[in-house]
Amino acid sequence: MPQLLENREKLRHRSTEAVRFAVPLVFQDDEPVIWPRTLNLIQGQTGSHKSRVAALFATVMIAAGIPACDAVGLARHGEEGQSYTLCYVDTERNASDDFPFAIQQMRERAGYARNEHPACFDFITLEPIPRAERLKALGQYLEYVRGKYQNHLVIVLDVLTDCISSFNDEKESLLLVDMLNRFINSRDVTFLCVIHENPGGVKARGHLGTEAQNKASTVLQVAYMKQANGEATDVIEMRYLKRRNGSPGLSFHVAYDEATKGLIRADATAVAQATASRRAKATPNELAPALATELAFGPLASGELEKRLAARLGASARTIRERIAELAATAEKLPNMAGCECVLTKAKDGKETRYSLTPVGAD
Template sequence: MKKIMNIDKYKQCLNPEQISGVVHEKDNLAKILATQEKIQSNSCKTIAFSSPIITYNETGIIFPNTINIIQGKKGVHKSRLTEIFCGLMLQRDITQSGHRFLGMKRNAMQKSVVLYVDTERNINDQFPYAIQKIKLLSGYSIEDKPENLDYISLIDIPRSERFDTLNEYIKRFRTRYEIYNLFIVFDVVTDCVENFNDVRESLRLVDMLNETINTYNVTFLCVIHENPSAGNDKGRGHLGTELNNKASQVIQIGFEKDNQGNDTDLIRLKFLHSRNTKRLDPIYVQYSEESKGLVLASSDFINEKLAMKKSKAQIADIQNWLTDNLKDPKSKKELIEMITEAFDCGSRIVEDRLKELDDKGFIERFTVGKSAHYKLIIPF
């Protein structure tokens, strides 16, 4: 029978680099086995899911030990929305109206410490002003120094050194506040690495986030710019793609458009991805010059701005066009293509118009096989 050499004798035959590799592999195997044991133990008992940290209309938005994203084009108030989340996490009086927090509420049973990592704003007035707004939102004065609010800027750190510096500070932060729930914000996350299109650098940061939330009581909120091209709502670079795949909640902020594709004053918070709950309906907000921040939009304001999207391809015009052009039934796909070309409008507007006319009994929707078709109702 072949003799098996024990690990110590085997290591004597190796050089230092090989020994390091053997030890590393052994450590990784130990980690896998420990994780396996934990999963097995948890899978054999009733799972008690974590309560959300932040809710909206009784539905969880952000949960503990997760990665979350706020994304949007340049200039859509991503940082102002982030300030609201931070102010909510630090809220001194939980009975305060949720209006200042856009109707969101935090879990009163969990005490959190916020770390705000900024990479864009200057440290003379822009970032300090943002910190002041967070303090005021949460019920402090600007002179107060809340013990549960920490903040740093990476603006003076070379990009090539930012990841290591950030990693080192987070370890220090964790040690200092190890008994609390930690809420860490990156604004913006793509500036925390040298190249957000580099696969290796992106995975390095994402792996650090994943390891942290699975080992410590930490939740991340990552702010990221969307690709600048119209119609592309993905976070920038390979880092944006990887973060999106790992995120438990992705919130998109952006201006609603009018029928010409121009920005209106109405801002929509859209929940693109919710891992823990059903996807929420959008929250509509607007910028308030008085408060220098975001506030909930009134129903009249919402209806007024949304109506601007529908002013193109009016229902009466579509009705007249169908009278002349829908002599014979047509597939929904073909009909939408014809109307969008005739009225120079988007397919979503056309679908809304067809549904309205179907509800009114002017046209009828029916199926042929798996394909939807429309026909005129005679007489009309």
């Protein structure tokens, strides 16, 4: 009761003052995505490069300047007088080559020499610690770095579920999440946690995943874009499923670069092709000849064209409407029945919109 009453008095006093909201720590394409003193998740299926995504965020935080990171649009905010220490806690990579190489990459991409040890970068591995003892070890490490560094701490936990004996153990899951929340609320700490998804779904794994998703301010999903037949493309979609003070759905696309062993911004053409390939019906390869056939004898009203294409391709009128709107907006070149290059155009005829295949270069 004394603690509750003390907290009440603090809230009463704070509620009378002007409230200054925290400045976001990290932006994605100028949109705020990570805020200080929050819990944040990076989730995805096995093999989706979640750890490399976490490394991109880590690089932003430890960089000497205020960079854009690896050209994928991540950047740290530019408020003066702020400093951060990034503590990377790994649980599964080996200490002989995998984790040391990841540390090297983060340092070098942040502008440091390979043999340089910046004061703003700390790291450990829990891999040698038995699972039954990891929660205690993590708590001891958090206390250690909180006492060692005076500035704001950003803790990366890669992988969160490996910090306890079982991700389905309700008691341990709650103990871990409660511990993270205590550090967030009273110790000036931000957590960025990597976690696996359940196979075939978007839910983070186990009881721990459910608790973490509920408490998280930002949830970033990392997944390969798939074709209609289920096969993965080379494009990785990074979608913010949840974002504090921001609408969900913000997304961008990256690809794995073999030369640098890292992630780079995906080529716009590759993204367009991956997007088109996951459409099971009315794909570009199906739509182009269908348009040539239906518009062979001149313009058609939008409603009639949608009706005919829907019947021919076995798709809904809404799907057809979206497809032809995209083609008209992008002016993609399409062949007519004579094989001439055309673009899909639309024009008003009274209250009606009519579509045509207009030869390239024609008025």
